[in-house]
Amino acid sequence: MERHIRVLVAKPGLDGHDRGAKVVARALRDAGFEVIYTGLRQTPEQITEAALQEDVNVVALSLLSGAHNTLFPKVVNMVRGKGMNDVLVIGGGVIPDADIPGLKEAGVAAVFTPGTPTASIIDFIKANVK
Amino acid sequence: MANESLQAKMAAYTAKVEKAAAKNPERQNLVPNRLYTPLDLEAFDYERDLGFPGEYPFTRGVQPTMYRGRFWTMRQYAGFATAEESNKRYRYLLEQGQTGLSCAFDLPTQIGYDSDDPIAEGEIGKVGVAIDTLKDMEILFDQIDLGKVSTSMTINAPAAVLLAMYIAVAEKQGVSADKLNGTIQNDILKEYAARGTYIFPPKPSMRLITNIFEYCSKNVPQWNTISISGYHIREAGSTAAQEIAFTIADGIAYVDAAIKAGLNVDDFAGRLSFFWNAHNNVLEEVAKFRASRRVWAKVMKERFGAQSPKSWMLRVHTQTAGSMLTAQQPDNNIVRVALQTAAAVLGGTQSLHTNSRDEALALPTEDSVRIALRTQQIVAYESGLADVVDPLGGSYYVEALTDKIEKECWEYIKKIDELGGAPAAIEKGYIQREIQESAYRWQMEVENKQRVIVGVNQFQIKEKPAEGLLRVDASVGEFQKSKLAKVKAERDGAAVQAKLAALETACGDEHQNLMPFILNAVKTYASLGEICGVMRKVFGEYEAHVSL
Secondary structure: OOOOOOEEEEEEEOOOOOOOHHHHHHHHHHHHOEEEEEOOOOOOOHHHHHHHHOOOOEEEEEOOOOOHHHHHHHHHHHHOOOOOOOOEEEEEEEOHHHHHHHHHOOOEEEEEOOOOHHHHHHHHHHHHHH | OOHHHHHHHHHHHHHHHHHHHHOOOOOOOOOOOOOOHHHHHHHOOOHHOOOOOOOOOOOOOOOHHHHHHOOOOOOEEEEOOOOHHHHHHHHHHHHHOOOOOEOEEEEHHHHOOOOOOHOOOOEEEEEEEOOHHHHHHHHHHHOOOOOOOOOEOOOOHHHHHHHHHHHHHHHHHOOHHHHHHEEEEOHHHHHHHHHOOOOOHHHHHHHHHHHHHHHHHEEEEEEEOOEOHHHHHHHOOOOHHHHHHHEEEEEEEEHHHHHOOOOHHHHHHHHEEEEEEOOOOOOHHHHHHHHHHHHHHHHHHHHHHOOOOHHHOOEEEEEEEEHHHHOOOOOHHHHHHHHHHHHHHHHHOEEEOOOOOOOOOOOOOHHHHHHHHHHHHHHOOOOOOOOOOOOOOOOOHHHHHHHHHHHHHHHHHHHHHHHHOHHHHHHHHHHHHHHHHHHHHHHHHHHOOOOOOOOOEOOOOOOOOOOOOOOOOOOOOOOOHHHHHHHHHHHOOHHHHHHHHHHHHHHHOOOOHHHHHHHHHHOOOOHHHHHHHHHHHHHHHOOOOOOO
């Protein structure tokens, strides 16, 4: 039987813009992934807990408020701290190009900015989930 | 039949072009008809459907002379980092000829948390200015005469607190509340459905809103007590018709709540205002603005029996569509915004914010904001679009489209009524699902190129990373926290506690209007987080039901 990739789509911080998160969640589901969406205003602790509970392969963070440099690395650290070493953490939103190298250094595997086709996200996940 | 000859000619035209189109196919998937004629307006009645500007049903505009009297208010939404920084930006914009202020608050402020709350980490000053106490508000409006300027504040769940702070600052400037002009967004229903900065559950939230209606009708009579917003519903992905339909349904819920609270409809309805999105499809947007005025006029007159013409008018602020800005080739956004501006002006908006070219990347720089403001000034002074009232009135296409959007809007309102009104429809997830469906359809159309977005899925170029973006310094958080600590050390702690206790008691008594209690607390420099904390304790917090 084919293994289903499990993805947690999460909204860290206080940002309420979830059009992108919901569109991505639905596209991932249509691509055959199992998708859990956290809803708004999740702390890094809550996201980590949900990732553990749901035994996901991917944590996909969406943030448009500008708090990504604080919150994305925090999620990566907590996820790793809980021993989820193979879980792929990716992010998306209004994120200036200049911030992307720093986020990658902090362990975010990929950052998808506005205008990205959902197919690119799907391909990236398929290629990189261990 | 009078139109027999026209019908025959139309049939001949259709036959001819179908043949031609078979050889040279037309562009696919276009929704409107190819051509509009009087045949599309057979039921059209000028006096009933349009009438005159400034008269029921206001299809042609809410003022008799529209922009020949004066232009719309040019109001750029701004605010970032600290009150000190934002005050500088406001004064810059006023010097550049902007005619009203529009305050953006950071997310902790919008959700009722102080800057020193752990949940605020990373968010302080990011999407707007951080306001913790009256002290910040005093700095924000330093050297700006609140008796002269009109100020719009994008604040919802804690709207009562920010309005109270504004009133208190004005008082310190020697300006009495009855002289104040401006707007608070104060629209909680769209927060649940589309924008996400809710705090309290629907019932106490609706109480706060009706408390504000009542308080302002007596004390701040020129204030727009709510801006019932379709903007964010559209940004979340809705269609044009859904934008106005869901928003008018929200408006119906607010009017219902206020009447239920014992207010007379004509005492508050004239201060209700709306907020529309100006999206890319120019003529569809114009039709949307026109249809929305006609629907609201009918709702207020026929459904609620309002007597005053002021109660029938849908006055609207507009913002160009942020979600239509592209991160790719960002200078192209200047052109998009110019077209969206044209739509808003042809649609008859009362005020307008134009987005800046770099906002798909970050908050706008001063240069970008100036170009956005100049775009409005060019449309106003050079384009001629503002010279005639409702210049597209009578266009076969625009009138047919206005009718079509109106019809779709009524169908949604009927459906929402059947679900028990907007709050129930939101509770059931109906409105959210409708918006999500439209958002997903849009995205798929872009991905399969049924919908072309220039620079995104066609006409791409290799680009260098954007330079010179505005960055909010991380030190803003620390600065804001130390300012708050200083205020807390210097204020009269006993007075703060007494006023917070009085507010808590009042929250427990449904018959109390909370505005005077909040105003008293604000004046003691009780913080936004403390005041919202008291209300959280009594009212609890809203828990969203998520469905995909």
